Amino acid sequence: MKPTTSSSASHQRTRKDHATEAAEDYVEAIDDILSAKGECRVDDLRKHFSVSHVTVSRILARLQREGLVRKEAYRPVSLTKKGKRLADQSRERHQIVLEFLKKLGVSAEVAEMDAEGIEHHVSEETLEVMRRFNTK
């Protein structure tokens, strides 16, 4: 049964999308860490997100189930093609939103924080508008 019912197609994104957000944040972080230091360990992600290593390892297990990540016990994490693709996409979004906010006049630090929150919620249309704004 689809939500023919109400005013909110928009409110459909709740639990599922939070999981998606986490996935995007993680693959992005993994890709960054990989670039920066050649390998990415649970502990790197633990520091990056300021959570316990347990949380990291459980999220990695999920991402592996979803085919975004490769992970064997006690070894570093790597991205699958699918994961790398998602990481690239996510980073692109991130960059666009970040640059947009800075061009708008938001300070660099705050822009960085807000971009992380906002990037998961901008539609393609809005992203395109931002892209255009950035090059103007």
Next chain:
Amino acid sequence: MKPTTSSSASHQRTRKDHATEAAEDYVEAIDDILSAKGECRVDDLRKHFSVSHVTVSRILARLQREGLVRKEAYRPVSLTKKGKRLADQSRERHQIVLEFLKKLGVSAEVAEMDAEGIEHHVSEETLEVMRRFNTK
């Protein structure tokens, strides 16, 4: 222990903030429904968010614990002062973001959807920038 550790003060917002988002969405919806039809029932919220009545009633229980909402069994919901304040704040944010997106050139429908996602993630600074942009 504060996150002295890592690169992410920004990543501190996870579970707690999702709960906060829900709170904001709910008080805002309640306030709107109250304005529109004088009373707000579990069933109104059920329709509004396209979730089961169970989910609504459990979230309402939490909001009551947090002092945002008043609710007795089988009776309509009302907002406490604190809840009303949060609703007003939330709606203001919402309006600013919405108008901003529309002024930017995003279509009304998409602006509405994106605003709902974004409003919970804009800092005061960014909001102020948007406010200024809107009046330009």
Next chain:
DNA sequence: ACCAAAGTGTAGCTTGTGCTACAAATAGTG
């Protein structure tokens, strides 16, 4: 080669949000 330290895994608890199924109250209609 060993032992300690650091890193990672697993068990098991918490909270928030989602659900279905069933029970109880309220509202509406004959």
Next chain:
DNA sequence: CACTATTTGTAGCACAAGCTACACTTTGGT
């Protein structure tokens, strides 16, 4: 008034993400 339909509550399950405590690698130093 009684009976049904609608609304709301409760029980109990799932799953994501947070945690601590404890066990087990892996790494590094002597």
